Amino acid sequence: MPPAPDQNAAAVRAAIDTFVRDHFHLGATLRLHRSALGWDLLRAPVNVALAPIHLVMALFALAARLIGFRRFGAWLMARRVMLRTSVAQRIEADIATDLLQGAPLTPRSQALIDNYTSVRSAVAEITTSLIVLTTGWLIFGTATPGIASLTPKVSGYVGHATAVTNFPLGQTLGGAWYGVFPVSLPVWTVIAIGVALAMTASIVTTFAGIIADPVQAHLGIHRRRLTRLLFKIALAEGDAPGLAPEHILARISDIADAGMSLLRVFRS
Incomplete structure (x- = not known):
């Protein structure tokens, strides 16, 4: 007799819980980020610079879908803009091995996994922005949502x-x-000084997951994201990955940073 659906669902939940524990709790994410000690230190600042381009392309893809150009929107969303980091490669490989049990990946499944890891990178940027904001508030008594406002x-x-x-x-x-x-x-x-701060921020972004991963694991965010990922992969068909809100949140700090810098220029 094949296992009941409830048994399958329980097995999937157990596998996800194990994956989160083995990758995203404090000790696990410290081990995971050993992979970042290398070329990721150079890839991180490049990805931070490419992130706005990724957002613009995703917005164009969304607009194309809304006006009926679904194939073009899916093609545009599938374009890889950001560099794949060693940490992301390790997570992707472990998802394929531990959660998908070595099943061959279709282009759509790979795109969904890529989107999952890109969301994690966006959260790392958000974490860095919060660190910069907190630093400016504690030291200078003012809001500094980004490097442009912190530099002066x-x-x-x-x-x-x-x-x-x-x-x-x-x-x-x-x-x-x-x-x-x-x-x-x-x-x-x-x-x-601004360049030095930007380089420091990129290093912080590389290792921001050490802070963000345990918090998200505790709040159940990683579990929910992985559950959605496996559900979409199991569908076998459907739309290409959409625009995750984390990407928009990561760019809000950039917009606020630019706005504060322009305001400072007009006041001076």
């Missing part, structure tokens, strides 16, 4: 501290002097 704050702090330290009449008088006459930094210095 850090540049001002570094410039002021350096000028006070090097003041000829001592740091006490230097603090008083530069409290009245603000330090003016060369443009190249501000740019250099």
Whole structure:
């Protein structure tokens, strides 16, 4: 006798729970991110730069589907824009082995798995944005949703501290002097600090899953995403992957960051 549907469902849930425990709890995600010690440190900043292009293509694909060009929309959504990281490759391979039990992947199944890992990358970007926002709030007492809004704050702090330290009449008088006459930094210095902060943020993004994965595992988010993934793969037919809200959320911080930077320019 074949197993009852309830037994199959229970087996799938157990497999998903095991997968989440083996990959996304704290100790497991620390082991997982060992794969990022290498070329992922270079792939991460490239992917951060390519993420807006990925979002624009996904929006065009969605628009194409809405106006009836479903094949073109599916083709556009299937285009790979971002680089596949070593961490993503490992997760994809383990999904195929542990959850799909080595079944051959169709192009649609591979696209669904790619979409799953891209959502995880978007969550890593969101986590980095929250870290930048919290850092700006705690240190400078203001919202800094991204590197563009954090750079002037850090540049001002570094410039002021350096000028006070090097003041000829001592740091006490230097603090008083530069409290009245603000330090003016060369443009190249501000740019250099911004580049350094962007590189630091890309490294944080590479390892942001160490924070984000256990939180999502505890909240059941990873379990729900994997359940949806397996359900869509089991359908065998259907639309190509759609635009996940995580990608939009990841870009909201960029829009807020750009808006705050423009506002600062207009005020100055």
